Amino acid sequence: MTISAPGAVGMPLAAVDTPALILDLDAFERNVARMADALRGSGVRLRPHAKSHKCAEIALRQMAAGAVGVCCQKVSEAEALVAGGVPDVLISNEIVGADKLDRVAALARGARIAVCVDAVENVADVAAAAERAGVRLDALVEVNVGGNRCGADALAPALAVARAVADSRHLRFAGLQAYHGSAQHVRTVADRRDVITRAVELVRSTRALIEQSGIPCETVTGAGTGSFPLELASGAYDEVQPGSYIFMDADYNRNEFDAAWPPFEQSLFVWSTVMSRSAAVRVVVDAGLKSVSVDSGLPQVWQQDGLTCVSDSDEHFVFAVAPGAATPALGEKLLLVPGHCDPTVNLHDWFVCVRRGVVEALWPVSARGATR
Amino acid sequence: MTISAPGAVGMPLAAVDTPALILDLDAFERNVARMADALRGSGVRLRPHAKSHKCAEIALRQMAAGAVGVCCQKVSEAEALVAGGVPDVLISNEIVGADKLDRVAALARGARIAVCVDAVENVADVAAAAERAGVRLDALVEVNVGGNRCGADALAPALAVARAVADSRHLRFAGLQAYHGSAQHVRTVADRRDVITRAVELVRSTRALIEQSGIPCETVTGAGTGSFPLELASGAYDEVQPGSYIFMDADYNRNEFDAAWPPFEQSLFVWSTVMSRSAAVRVVVDAGLKSVSVDSGLPQVWQQDGLTCVSDSDEHFVFAVAPGAATPALGEKLLLVPGHCDPTVNLHDWFVCVRRGVVEALWPVSARGATR
Numbered sequence: 114m115t116i117s118a119p120g121a122v123g124m125p126l127a128a129v130d131t132p133a134l135i136l137d138l139d140a141f142e143r144n145v146a147r148m149a150d151a152l153r154g155s156g157v158r159l160r161p162h163a164k165s166h167k168c169a170e171i172a173l174r175q176m177a178a179g180a181v182g183v184c185c186q187k188v189s190e191a192e193a194l195v196a197g198g199v200p201d202v203l204i205s206n207e208i209v210g211a212d213k214l215d216r217v218a219a220l221a222r223g224a225r226i227a228v229c230v231d232a233v234e235n236v237a238d239v240a241a242a243a244e245r246a247g248v249r250l251d252a253l254v255e256v257n258v259g260g261n262r263c264g265a266d267a268l269a270p271a272l273a274v275a276r277a278v279a280d281s282r283h284l285r286f287a288g289l290q291a292y293h294g295s296a297q298h299v300r301t302v303a304d305r306r307d308v309i310t311r312a313v314e315l316v317r318s319t320r321a322l323i324e325q326s327g328i329p330c331e332t333v334t335g336a337g338t339g340s341f342p343l344e345l346a347s348g349a350y351d352e353v354q355p356g357s358y359i360f361m362d363a364d365y366n367r368n369e370f371d372a373a374w375p376p377f378e379q380s381l382f383v384w385s386t387v388m389s390r391s392a393a394v395r396v397v398v399d400a401g402l403k404s405v406s407v408d409s410g411l412p413q414v415w416q417q418d419g420l421t422c423v424s425d426s427d428e429h430f431v432f433a434v435a436p437g438a439a440t441p442a443l444g445e446k447l448l449l450v451p452g453h454c455d456p457t458v459n460l461h462d463w464f465v466c467v468r469r470g471v472v473e474a475l476w477p478v479s480a481r482g483a484t485r
Numbered sequence: 486m487t488i489s490a491p492g493a494v495g496m497p498l499a500a501v502d503t504p505a506l507i508l509d510l511d512a513f514e515r516n517v518a519r520m521a522d523a524l525r526g527s528g529v530r531l532r533p534h535a536k537s538h539k540c541a542e543i544a545l546r547q548m549a550a551g552a553v554g555v556c557c558q559k560v561s562e563a564e565a566l567v568a569g570g571v572p573d574v575l576i577s578n579e580i581v582g583a584d585k586l587d588r589v590a591a592l593a594r595g596a597r598i599a600v601c602v603d604a605v606e607n608v609a610d611v612a613a614a615a616e617r618a619g620v621r622l623d624a625l626v627e628v629n630v631g632g633n634r635c636g637a638d639a640l641a642p643a644l645a646v647a648r649a650v651a652d653s654r655h656l657r658f659a660g661l662q663a664y665h666g667s668a669q670h671v672r673t674v675a676d677r678r679d680v681i682t683r684a685v686e687l688v689r690s691t692r693a694l695i696e697q698s699g700i701p702c703e704t705v706t707g708a709g710t711g712s713f714p715l716e717l718a719s720g721a722y723d724e725v726q727p728g729s730y731i732f733m734d735a736d737y738n739r740n741e742f743d744a745a746w747p748p749f750e751q752s753l754f755v756w757s758t759v760m761s762r763s764a765a766v767r768v769v770v771d772a773g774l775k776s777v778s779v780d781s782g783l784p785q786v787w788q789q790d791g792l793t794c795v796s797d798s799d800e801h802f803v804f805a806v807a808p809g810a811a812t813p814a815l816g817e818k819l820l821l822v823p824g825h826c827d828p829t830v831n832l833h834d835w836f837v838c839v840r841r842g843v844v845e846a847l848w849p850v851s852a853r854g855a856t857r
Contacts, residue, residue: 116561116854130584132856164799186800189488206800209760209771209816212502231761232815262796262803263761263769294798388581389603389635397635399581402828404856407780408797424634425780426666427536427827428558428578428856431634443604444581455799456774460831462854482488482834482853484504484776484800 116462124472131386132400134461138468140380147375149179162356167480169197189483201225218246227251229290231265236277243283251287258312260294267315279328288332297339309343362454364409382448401428406456415448488834496844503758504776506833510840512752519747521551534728539852541569561855573597590618599623601662603637608649615655623659630684632666639687651700660704669711681715734826736781754820773800778828787820
């Protein structure tokens with residue numbers, strides 16, 4: 114089923130149907146510009162993560178502001194982005210299975226595509242797909258820098274994978290993918306610095322070992338919105354991959370950020386309507402788990418004190434009204450700040466792009482549901 | 486973007502691409518039959534909740550097995566179900582806003598549609614939409630039976646709403662909606678019985694008050710997969726609304742069920758591929774938050790001991806390998822049992838329906854993303 118957009122260009126926000134994914138264009142554009150400013154003169158490239166937005170329109174705007182390309186996690190995301198005109202996509206993830214690898218190789222005929230590998234046996238499969246398609250694919254070796262998710266272990270295990278890549282006629286060793294996912298939400302700057310310092314040590318020693326082995330390592334790429342100033346300052350990274358900075362979310366807003374870091378603003382919201390209320394006690398909105406992901410905590414009401422989300426269900430969030438606070442009226446619309454932006458975006462088919470209270474554009478979430 | 490199906494009819498399950506939503510047809514059909522058996526001879530009607538499956542094909546199969554119609558939560562869900570041939574839909578939720586109510590009234594021209602109300606001011610809006618469309622709409626008064634989500638309070642507040650419905654020429658008072666959401670996951674049978682006993686007392690006293698006021702109350706409807714045997718046994722309900730029983734999930738499987746209750750089976754899975762591994766320590770699969778909802782806990786690996794999900798991210802779940810357990814191979818496919826079935830289904834565009842290891846059908850999740 115095609116999901117129609119919840120509003121139309123020119124419409125006031127107040128008239129947009131709910132639930133709807135709202136993008137405040139002024140805040141979004143300031144976030145895009147601030148990241149460009151933060152990297153200017155550093156010699157470090159920006160390759161934002163498109164898994165956050167899944168939207169070719171946004172990727173192209175990031176590139177217009179200086180990004181060299183984008184990252185994504187899935188082949189089908191890369192397909193949607195390339196179909197939308199994005200010329201350079203790093204799939205910052207391992208791709209397993211001949212069918213998927215054939216799709217990657219086919220995509221590489223019309224765009225600059227790179228994939229990650231973390232196992233010698235996977236390198237052979239990627240090379241075979243490149244050979245079948247008659248292309249030479251860029252492959253980066255993912256290194257486990259402490260997140261304990263994907264990635265070869267640092268030093269000798271990573272070298273073995275890099276050597277397998279370098280030894281293949283159908284692949285080009287393009288460097289190291291070194292992203293520490295769980296570091297992004299370590300709350301204090303000091304604790305995050307400790308975690309990233311250890312990651313940087315692993316990156317440096319692994320790069321040195323690979324280069325000492327006669328394999329040039331042109332790029333180290335990684336980092337996210339929570340940690341990128343640390344990777345940037347380390348001198349060990351050539352490229353950073355922040356994604357959420359364009360939107361922010363309640364979970365990222367709980368991080369302590371150093372005053373020197375760019376003040377990214379909340380630009381992403383879910384628009385909802387009060388559809389039931391018990392005056393002076395609670396209000397219930399028409400958005401729930403199917404409109405706002407709760408994996409990183411419940412949503413908050415934007416700039417409105419006295420309302421605290423106390424329960425979630427498929428199509429409802431219940432907000433308790435603090436003593437003395439006004440209870441929103443039935444039919445009143447509330448802007449919710451999602452707990453986690455990326456999986457929330459994936460629940461929607463459209464960004465309703467608003468500037469100063471008026472819908473300026475509707476951007477499709479082009480890779481919504483593209484998980485394969 | 487249209488998401489293509491991850492497999493084709495006749496294909497072995499092993500060949501289905503991942504992540505994919507898998508429905509074991511044998512288990513699903515036994516669940517459908519067991520619920521019909523549980524209600525047979527009780528005089529209580531079955532109106533399964535379609536928010537669980539969002540699939541017209543499944544709704545029609547439930548009706549073929551004796552259900553009188555289905556429930557859903559949103560107007561756009563009702564539209565998708567009616568478009569798929571479902572003739573009788575109760576929107577078991579309040580609908581706020583003239584545009585949405587006009588869509589409800591338009592839908593009622595071609596199907597039997599009912600909505601819930603819990604506030605006198607909303608009754609006026611529903612009646613106005615019915616008048617504009619020239620239809621008479623069925624409205625049920627939702628009563629808060631302890632879940633503290635939507636619903637008028639029992640007794641006088643519910644009577645006031647029922648009277649407003651009965652007084653409207655454009656509405657027909659069709660009874661009481663009395664669903665206790667949070668009761669469904671109260672773990673022990675004894676504790677669930679206590680919660681539902683209190684709900685039933687509120688239902689009985691409210692129905693009596695409304696009827697003593699001269700307003701016939703033809704139906705009390707409610708109950709879910711966790712509690713329906715209790716509402717059934719109470720004699721106070723005319724209709725039950727279980728949804729998850731056709732699928733089950735890890736959270737429902739943690740409930741204690743009375744031996745006399747139907748043994749519903751796990752029929753819903755997310756098919757995933759091991760795409761990274763660290764032998765004897767962990768495996769990482771290619772499904773994460775965007776393929777399996779974690780609001781009610783992390784997924785489990787189906788009938789495979791020694792693998793415990795220890796972390797989630799957008800496109801990955803990490804499973805720890807217990808000491809001594811075999812580590813699945815790279816590329817091995819694993820069936821995951823979602824923590825919560827309903828929001829997991831909403832992440833997918835297709836049910837891949839499998840019988841004894843072979844794909845028998847592909848059913849679209851017709852109301853995927855239909856949240857308005």
